[in-house]
Structure formats: C-alpha cells, structure tokens
Amino acid sequence: MWITDVRSWGGPPCDVRVEGEHITQVTAPSPDRPSTTGEVVLEGRGRLLLPAFADVHVHLDSTRLGLPFRPHTGGPGVWTMMLNDREHWRDAEVGLVERVDHTLELMIARGTTRVRSFAQVDVDCGLERLEAVLAARETHSERAEVQVIAFPQAGLLREQGSVEVLEEALRAGADVVGGIDPCSLDRDPARHLDLVFELAQRHTVPVDIHLHEPGELGRFSADLICERTEALGMQGQVLISHGYGLWDGTEPQTAALVERLAELDVATATVAPGGRQTLPLAQLAEAGVRVGLGEDGQRDYWSPYGNGDMLDRTWQLAFTHGFRADALVEHALAVATRGGASIMDPGMPRLTGVEDRPGLAVGDRADLLLVAGETPTSAVMDRPGDRTVLHRGRVVADALRLL
Known part of the structure; x- marks a missing residue:
C-alpha cells in the first residue's frame, strides 16, 4: 500500500509505503507514482499522519455509551461508587456483551487501535464482566489489539473469595493483574500488594494498580509498589494508574519519585481528571517515565463523561494541564499515542x-491515523471527523465508521 500526500506529525507532504504490518518507505510525494498489480493506493488528501491512539486505562465492562442518558447516582468514595455500580450494572437496557462491543467499536472507528481495558472481577459478578470484554476482544481482533486487566474493584481483603476469583480470571485469559488502593480500601497494603505481585509472578503477567490515595498515603503505596518491582525484577511490567496524590508534595519529593519510576521503568497512566493535581508531564518525559492516557469509565455508573474518542481526551489532557504552546499540545498527542503503546x-x-x-x-508498525487539520494542535482543538484508521497495515475504519 502507498499512502499518498500526508503530513507526518504535521511536517512537509510525503508518501508512505506500508508492506505487511510495517512502514517500509517514507518518500517525497510522487503524483505520477506507478502502481503494480494488487497494490493499494490510499489517498491522504493532505491530511495529518499520526500514530493511532492507545487507550491504556478504560473500563469497557461498565460502559453505557449508546444507551439513554441516566442521571448520576454515585456517592463519594471508591467503595460507595463500587456498590452503586454493583447495584445497577445488570439493569441496563441491553446486555453487557452488546454494550462492551459497541463501545470498543466506537473507539476503533475514532482512531484507537491499542486498548488496555479493566474487567471487574469479584464475588458478586464472578467472571461475567471479564467474559464480556474477552468476547469484544475476539470480535475486533483484526481491528485492534486489546489487553484485558483482571481488576478487583472491591479490593482483595474485604470480601471472602476475592483472591480466588482474581486468579480464576487470570486462568480464563486476562493479560494483566490489577490492584487498588492497598492502604485506603483494603487497609493492609503489604498483604494486598504481596497477593497481587504473587499472582503476577505465578501467571507471568504485568501489574496495574489503581491508586487514588492522597498525598503521603499515595506516596507510601507507590514506594511499596516500587520495592516489589525491584525485588522481583519486574522492571517495565508495572503501572500505577491515576496516582492523583503522588505529585502534590515538595519539589524534592517529586524529583525523587520521578527518578525512582524512571530507574525501575514503572509506568503511569492518567485519565486527565479536572480539579485535581496535574502530572509533571514534561519532567516525566525528560526522565523517560512511560506515561499513557485513557478514557476511564465512559458514561457509566461512575461518571457521565466519556464518548469513545481519544482525540477528545487528548484535548482534555492538554486543557487540564494548561498547555497552550504547540509543542506541549503535541506532546499530549504523543502521550495518547506512542506513550500508551x-x-x-x-x-x-x-x-x-x-x-x-x-x-x-521506517520499521514502525503501521498503526496509523489520518486526520484532517492544519497542524497537530489544530486537530486536537477541532477534533474533526475526517479520519482514516489503520491497524497493522490494514484500513479498519474511515469517516468514524468501521470497515
């Protein structure tokens, strides 16, 4: 395939050749480029060429996208919100498998070809929510790469049988083991993290810890996570999600934590929340800490926000961090694409x-997004619908519709 007349990251026009799953040539435009038998020409029409999005923090199993709007009923705190979700998730107008499939379809059509989704597993739902996410992954396996996190939203120590369900989920096909607020939810951080990391070691999977804990408490939990990462040799296999409270300390505390995360290759993922402490994104990038972006829950029983569009969430990341300079807005795009990948x-x-x-x-996998826009920054500001999406060298969506 030749992708003609595109502007890589907003640079000068070029033609891009894709063979199999990878980019093999980037050349000056050639309007009279000869075609060979069986060769496809995809007309870029002067659009921007960007890496496709990677959403690395989404809860596909709790989505209500496409359903009638439902007033928010959740209360304060993680446990209260979890109980509200538990009370209502079975009562949606259509089945869970259909809801998950529809949301993943929306995400792919808008330019996301890499997805890391949580699937809640607990003594109430068992593996039902995990199975719905696994089914959607199979349905769209040729359009997107999906990793599924077995996620103990209710903790591991508050309800008997939680650890057993979590391990059952890993046996059933989950790719990552999750954890959550080891201090404030389970109130036994050493035991909680020992269980999570033990499962990770036993099943040879990465770890993803939801960390909503504030200030010193959050930094204490992060330190325990880093200790286990180092002791078990799991560099590059551990991620701290959210981490709102990690960055409200002193400058020396922030610098020390950034250095520690970089040293151990512990990643972090944000959903660009409003009204909370922002991340030191430039400092994290300069140190080499992996940072990704996600949409979290999308119009679900936790929050009315989210629409399946990572370009919107990139705008939110830039907006909540006060980015105005083009280089910083483009960095938000880099986080939302290659950062998550x-x-x-x-x-x-x-x-x-x-x-x-x-x-x-040349050599990069052809997970690509063609999108209208004068510059990458203008595309983030305008979020146009003129998009073409490629996954592993194949066109999988155009004009916000799957092919």
Whole structure:
C-alpha cells in the first residue's frame, strides 16, 4: 500500500509505503507514482499522519455509551461508587456483551487501535464482566489489539473469595493483574500488594494498580509498589494508574519519585481528571517515565463523561494541564499515542522528552491515523471527523465508521 500526500506529525507532504504490518518507505510525494498489480493506493488528501491512539486505562465492562442518558447516582468514595455500580450494572437496557462491543467499536472507528481495558472481577459478578470484554476482544481482533486487566474493584481483603476469583480470571485469559488502593480500601497494603505481585509472578503477567490515595498515603503505596518491582525484577511490567496524590508534595519529593519510576521503568497512566493535581508531564518525559492516557469509565455508573474518542481526551489532557504552546499540545498527542503503546509493549522505546514525535518512521508498525487539520494542535482543538484508521497495515475504519 502507498499512502499518498500526508503530513507526518504535521511536517512537509510525503508518501508512505506500508508492506505487511510495517512502514517500509517514507518518500517525497510522487503524483505520477506507478502502481503494480494488487497494490493499494490510499489517498491522504493532505491530511495529518499520526500514530493511532492507545487507550491504556478504560473500563469497557461498565460502559453505557449508546444507551439513554441516566442521571448520576454515585456517592463519594471508591467503595460507595463500587456498590452503586454493583447495584445497577445488570439493569441496563441491553446486555453487557452488546454494550462492551459497541463501545470498543466506537473507539476503533475514532482512531484507537491499542486498548488496555479493566474487567471487574469479584464475588458478586464472578467472571461475567471479564467474559464480556474477552468476547469484544475476539470480535475486533483484526481491528485492534486489546489487553484485558483482571481488576478487583472491591479490593482483595474485604470480601471472602476475592483472591480466588482474581486468579480464576487470570486462568480464563486476562493479560494483566490489577490492584487498588492497598492502604485506603483494603487497609493492609503489604498483604494486598504481596497477593497481587504473587499472582503476577505465578501467571507471568504485568501489574496495574489503581491508586487514588492522597498525598503521603499515595506516596507510601507507590514506594511499596516500587520495592516489589525491584525485588522481583519486574522492571517495565508495572503501572500505577491515576496516582492523583503522588505529585502534590515538595519539589524534592517529586524529583525523587520521578527518578525512582524512571530507574525501575514503572509506568503511569492518567485519565486527565479536572480539579485535581496535574502530572509533571514534561519532567516525566525528560526522565523517560512511560506515561499513557485513557478514557476511564465512559458514561457509566461512575461518571457521565466519556464518548469513545481519544482525540477528545487528548484535548482534555492538554486543557487540564494548561498547555497552550504547540509543542506541549503535541506532546499530549504523543502521550495518547506512542506513550500508551510503549506501556502495552515495553519493548518500544520510551518518549525521550516533550519534543519526541515517534511512531511514523521506517520499521514502525503501521498503526496509523489520518486526520484532517492544519497542524497537530489544530486537530486536537477541532477534533474533526475526517479520519482514516489503520491497524497493522490494514484500513479498519474511515469517516468514524468501521470497515
């Protein structure tokens, strides 16, 4: 395939050749380029060429996208919100498998070809929610790469049988083992993290810990996570999700934590929340910490926000961090694309700074997004619908519709 007349990261026009799953040539435009038998020409029409999005923090199993709007009924705190979700998730207008499939379809059509989704597993739902996410992964296996996290939203120590269900989920096909707020939810951080890391070692899977804990408590939990990462040799296999409270300390505390995460290759993922402490994104990038972006729950029983569009969430990341300079807005795009991809595949290089624009060179896998826009920053501001999406060298969506 030749992709003609595109602008890689907003640069000068070029033609891009894709063979199999990878980019093999990037050349000057050639309007009279000869075609050979069986060769496809995809007309770029002067659009931007970007890496496809990687959503590395989404809860596909709790989505209500496509259903009638439902007033928010959740209360304060993780446990209260979890109980509210538990009370209502079975009562939606259509079945869970259909809801999950529809949301993943929306995400792919809008440019996301790498997804890391949580699937809640607990003594109430068993593996039902996990199975729905696994089914959607299978349905769209040729359109997107999906990793599934077995996620103990209710903790591991508050309800008898939680650990057994979590391990059963790993046997059933989950790719990652999750944990959550080891201090504030389970109130036994050493035991909680020992259980999570023991399962990770036994099943040879990465770890993803939800960390909503504030300030010193959050930094204490992060330190325990780093201790286990180092002791078990799990560099590049551990991610701290959210981590809102990690970055409200002193400058020396922030610098020390950034250095520690970089040293152990412990990644972090944000959903760009409003009204909370932002991440030191430039500092993290310069140190080489892997940072990804996700949409979290999408119009579910936790929150009315989210629409399946990572370009919207990239705008939110830039907005909540007060980015105005083009280089910083483009860095938000780099986090939303190659930043997340490098979390799902630790073999990929980390972003090296706010000016790093990887993903479109010869040898890169052709997970690509063609989108209208004068510049990458204008595309983030305008979020146009003129998009074409490629996964592993194949066109999988155009004009916000799956092919």
